[in-house]
Amino acid sequence: MNISISKIVLVFFLIVSIVGCKKQIVNEYVVDDVHVSSETGNKANLKSDLQLITIMYADVFGTSISSEKLKGLNQAYVSFGDKDIVIDRITHYFLSDAAAQIPSDNYMRFNPDQFITEAYKKFFVRNPSEAELWYLKKVINESSSLAARDIYYAILTSEEYKYY
Amino acid sequence: MGTLVLPYILPSGRLFAATGNRKANHVVFCLFAGGVRNLESIYKNDGNLMPNLLNGTEAISSDIINSMSPLPSSPLIQPLQNMGTLYKQFRFSSGPTGHFNGHTTAITGQHTNNTLSLREHPSFPTVFELYRKHSNPQGAAKNCWWVSNSSNLYPILNYSQFPGYGPEFGANQISPSSFFSSRTKDILDADLNLSSNQKDAIGDIRNFLDYNFGGALDQFANVKNTLPEAEQIHAWIKKMIAEYKSGLHNNPWSISGGMNGDMRNVFYAEEILKEFAPELLVVNMTGVDVAHTNFSSYCNNLRKADWAVAHLWSVIQSTPGMANDTILIVAPEIGRNGQPNSLVDANGRFALDHTSSDPLAREIFCLVAGPPGVVNQGKVVTSVEGESIDIVPTIADILDFKNGAAGILPGTPLNSAFI
Numbered sequence: 001m002n003i004s005i006s007k008i009v010l011v012f013f014l015i016v017s018i019v020g021c022k023k024q025i026v027n028e029y030v031v032d033d034v035h036v037s038s039e040t041g042n043k044a045n046l047k048s049d050l051q052l053i054t055i056m057y058a059d060v061f062g063t064s065i066s067s068e069k070l071k072g073l074n075q076a077y078v079s080f081g082d083k084d085i086v087i088d089r090i091t092h093y094f095l096s097d098a099a100a101q102i103p104s105d106n107y108m109r110f111n112p113d114q115f116i117t118e119a120y121k122k123f124f125v126r127n128p129s130e131a132e133l134w135y136l137k138k139v140i141n142e143s144s145s146l147a148a149r150d151i152y153y154a155i156l157t158s159e160e161y162k163y164y
Numbered sequence: 165m166g167t168l169v170l171p172y173i174l175p176s177g178r179l180f181a182a183t184g185n186r187k188a189n190h191v192v193f194c195l196f197a198g199g200v201r202n203l204e205s206i207y208k209n210d211g212n213l214m215p216n217l218l219n220g221t222e223a224i225s226s227d228i229i230n231s232m233s234p235l236p237s238s239p240l241i242q243p244l245q246n247m248g249t250l251y252k253q254f255r256f257s258s259g260p261t262g263h264f265n266g267h268t269t270a271i272t273g274q275h276t277n278n279t280l281s282l283r284e285h286p287s288f289p290t291v292f293e294l295y296r297k298h299s300n301p302q303g304a305a306k307n308c309w310w311v312s313n314s315s316n317l318y319p320i321l322n323y324s325q326f327p328g329y330g331p332e333f334g335a336n337q338i339s340p341s342s343f344f345s346s347r348t349k350d351i352l353d354a355d356l357n358l359s360s361n362q363k364d365a366i367g368d369i370r371n372f373l374d375y376n377f378g379g380a381l382d383q384f385a386n387v388k389n390t391l392p393e394a395e396q397i398h399a400w401i402k403k404m405i406a407e408y409k410s411g412l413h414n415n416p417w418s419i420s421g422g423m424n425g426d427m428r429n430v431f432y433a434e435e436i437l438k439e440f441a442p443e444l445l446v447v448n449m450t451g452v453d454v455a456h457t458n459f460s461s462y463c464n465n466l467r468k469a470d471w472a473v474a475h476l477w478s479v480i481q482s483t484p485g486m487a488n489d490t491i492l493i494v495a496p497e498i499g500r501n502g503q504p505n506s507l508v509d510a511n512g513r514f515a516l517d518h519t520s521s522d523p524l525a526r527e528i529f530c531l532v533a534g535p536p537g538v539v540n541q542g543k544v545v546t547s548v549e550g551e552s553i554d555i556v557p558t559i560a561d562i563l564d565f566k567n568g569a570a571g572i573l574p575g576t577p578l579n580s581a582f583i
Contacts, residue, residue, distance in 0.1 A: 043377075071347065072347040072348055072350075072351055073351060075315070075342055075343075075345065075347055075348055076343060076348040076351050076352060078315045078319065078339075078342075079315040079319075079338065079339040079340075079342040079343035079348075080337070080338050080339075080343055081310070081319065081322050081334065081335065081336055081337030081338065081386075081387045082305070082336060082386065082387050082388060082389055082394070082397070083386045084386060084388060084389075084394070085389070085394055085397055085398065085401075088394075088398070089351065089352050089354070089398070089401065090351060092354045092355050092356050093350070093351045093352075093354035095356060096354045096355065096356050097354075129376075131376075132372075132376060135372055136369070139365065139368070139369060143361070143365045145359060145361050145362055145365070146362065146365050147362070149356065150358070150362055150365065150366050150369075151369065153356065153366055154366045154369035154370045154373065155369075155373065157370060158370050158373040158374055158377065159373070159374045159377045160373060160374075160376075160377040163377075
């Protein structure tokens with residue numbers, strides 16, 4: 001009995017060693033170098049305080065800011081350390097102004113692709129990615145209380161808007 | 165059976181009680197700045213111009229008395245020096261005797277020299293960063309304020325360029341007289357009146373946008389408050405603006421002739437104390453710098469600064485969470501020259517500059533006031549003891565973050581002020 005088991009084991013290792021000697025076929029897949037561009041447009045430069053305020057004003061109102069208005073906004077901006085808080089207040093100020101150029105909520109709901117694309121071009125100076133388009137359309141569809149102004153608010157207070 | 169222990173949010177905003185090594189849980193440092201000469205302050209050459217801080221009834225010199233504005237009666241029962249220790253021979257021992265140098269030394273605890281940049285954040289950590297980084301638990305931004313009377317230059321003292329520190333540990337800086345103003349009131353008052361659902365949706369969108377943008381670009385050096393802290397600050401700003409617009413900030417102290425810039429700055433510092441009860445607040449004044457051109461106005465502004473500090477102390481003692489648990493440190497940033505310049509005011513008095521070569525420009529005072537049992541009450545140190553670089557170590561000792569600051573600060577705590 002012990003002998004027959006030993007023979008079986010011996011034959012097994014013999015087969016394995018023969019199979020193991022078989023030449024391996026290696027499939028190599030070569031990918032050419034490709035240039036990957038950032039969806040966020042490779043923005044690497046921080047807008048200066050004045051740039052941020054003047055660009056935001058021009059983006060929201062479609063006109064350049066007056067020097068008197070800029071003085072007040074700059075005064076608020078330089079007088080408080082947490083700039084996110086000041087930007088937030090300035091954004092409230094801009095978007096609550098009746099002269100702010102904001103599409104209607106109906107336009108946003110019935111033309112979400114155009115609304116999102118136009119907003120991205122206006123504020124981020126680029127097209128939205130497919131993922132961004134999908135996500136924002138989903139948010140617009142699911143949030144009935146969300147206004148076009150609210151999307152603008154989120155964009156204007158985002159990190160990307162601080163850069164160019 | 166296990167026991168569930170929930171943290172308790174203390175009235176001070178701390179999650180846990182401070183360790184027993186703290187001398188008090190709050191420090192207010194009032195930079196009695198602008199350049200104050202010991203001759204007019206503690207030596208009372210022209211009478212007691214600081215009757216709210218200093219004992220004594222010496223009459224103000226007759227030739228300048230008519231240039232002094234009437235002030236309300238003292239907010240205090242007795243002069244502040246009786247609630248603390250007065251260093252009469254304090255020193256600004258090294259570095260140019262400029263205002264910005266003096267402020268930088270007071271806030272960083274480091275000497276400066278002629279290479280100090282007026283456009284860059286300090287080279288060494290500020291007291292705000294030391295407090296926020298080395299407190300246990302770490303100090304929240306809303307617990308740490310730098311109330312600067314000017315939005316020019318001084319705001320950059322809220323954090324340094326020192327490796328390992330910076331805006332992440334900086335103070336909430338505000339220049340209130342500039343921030344709450346006729347020019348800004350409509351800007352700060354505007355509100356989209358968002359519902360909580362809208363706020364949540366906007367927050368989600370912004371997070372998505374920020375995530376897509378990536379975190380690698382972090383050039384936006386900025387003191388950041390957490391979302392709940394930011395919401396409290398927003399609410400406070402709106403409250404302040406509403407009061408401002410309704411005229412409540414026109415002259416809240418009922419000062420005859422109106423409040424000067426120093427008083428307004430201290431007033432807003434008090435509003436911050438009432439709202440946030442911060443553990444560390446630094447507030448400055450600079451009105452006495454009119455001494456460059458008008459000696460009598462310098463004396464008058466010294467009196468106003470004195471009254472403002474007394475009011476500050478009275479508010480501290482009536483603010484829940486801060487009363488009897490706050491140490492107030494008062495010190496000018498620099499002195500003024502012994503030798504006058506050539507400008508003469510209406511009373512025939514010569515004006516005073518502050519130059520590094522004049523020894524009196526380095527002689528200042530320091531008052532440390534605090535609860536009995538913690539601070540020596542009514543003590544006067546007449547010998548040369550203590551200097552500007554000792555204030556930050558003293559604050560570090562009071563709030564118990566001195567171990568973290570070890571090796572950075574050249575000064576030593578003002579131990580003789582404490583029991």
